[in-house]
Amino acid sequence: MHHTRRSVLKGAWALGALATAVAAGLLSPARALAAWNKGAFEAKNIADAMKSVGVSNAEESKAIEIRAPEIAENGAVVPIDITSNIPGTTSISVFIEKNPFPYTGTFDFSQGAVPYVHLRVKIGESSPVRVVATAAGKHYTTAKEVKVTIGGCGG
Amino acid sequence: MAEPMKIRATLQGDVADVRVLMAHPMETGQRKDAAGKLVPLHFIQTITAQLNGRTVFTADVSQAVSRNPVFAFKVKGAKVGDKLSITWQDNTGDKRTDEVVIRAGS
Numbered sequence: 001m002h003h004t005r006r007s008v009l010k011g012a013w014a015l016g017a018l019a020t021a022v023a024a025g026l027l028s029p030a031r032a033l034a035a036w037n038k039g040a041f042e043a044k045n046i047a048d049a050m051k052s053v054g055v056s057n058a059e060e061s062k063a064i065e066i067r068a069p070e071i072a073e074n075g076a077v078v079p080i081d082i083t084s085n086i087p088g089t090t091s092i093s094v095f096i097e098k099n100p101f102p103y104t105g106t107f108d109f110s111q112g113a114v115p116y117v118h119l120r121v122k123i124g125e126s127s128p129v130r131v132v133a134t135a136a137g138k139h140y141t142t143a144k145e146v147k148v149t150i151g152g153c154g155g
Numbered sequence: 156m157a158e159p160m161k162i163r164a165t166l167q168g169d170v171a172d173v174r175v176l177m178a179h180p181m182e183t184g185q186r187k188d189a190a191g192k193l194v195p196l197h198f199i200q201t202i203t204a205q206l207n208g209r210t211v212f213t214a215d216v217s218q219a220v221s222r223n224p225v226f227a228f229k230v231k232g233a234k235v236g237d238k239l240s241i242t243w244q245d246n247t248g249d250k251r252t253d254e255v256v257i258r259a260g261s
Contacts, residue, residue, distance in 0.1 A: 036200045036215050096219060099219055104217050104219045105216035107212065107228070108213045108214070110210060111209050111210065111230075112206070112230050113228060113230050114170065114231055116227075116229050117226065117227070118226060118228070119216075119220060120221040122183070122218075122219050
């Protein structure tokens, strides 16, 4: 009797915690299964960041195009265009090697989305921008150096 | 409540060209205010775009994305009149969704 009551209470508490997490924005229903990868985003070097994202044995590829300025006058806003010409590309990840936290993001493409993305980023000091494209579970990578005259982190 | 996004979605052939501007400070947690105090981390973490209710593009990003973020992406097989909605959510749980209708390109 008591046992039953306790498990009911436990269950209610768990549900409540989940609802609180959803309300607090820790989990959005659509992304509940693929939560924001805190470990990867907090990694301080690119090797750890890549490992946390699950990238290993990335093969160098010329089929990934990175369009970014060679010299960015303002590191606070550096425009980057990335296109993967690798058939079946489902995601593109970006790492700015010399930023305090190199992992900048992952973009996933499905249902007709073309493996292309434009974004604008902060680059603290001159750094290679490394891109990893994933297609059929395999990883491909290339990098482009961006020189920065005024850093984009801090104030 | 966050400011509305500016979304432009135009059709070029059968590919929708989507461009979005989000109003967000994207604080890195490293910047100091006028009083010399660190401004806490405040940044968009996730973005989801849906075409007629189907998820086509998602992004998980860090505070290294510039203030008032701009993103562009392309979706093949879209038609004029299709509904495109974009949602972002930040590290404080704040979120915003805006929707536009895909227009014919010039």
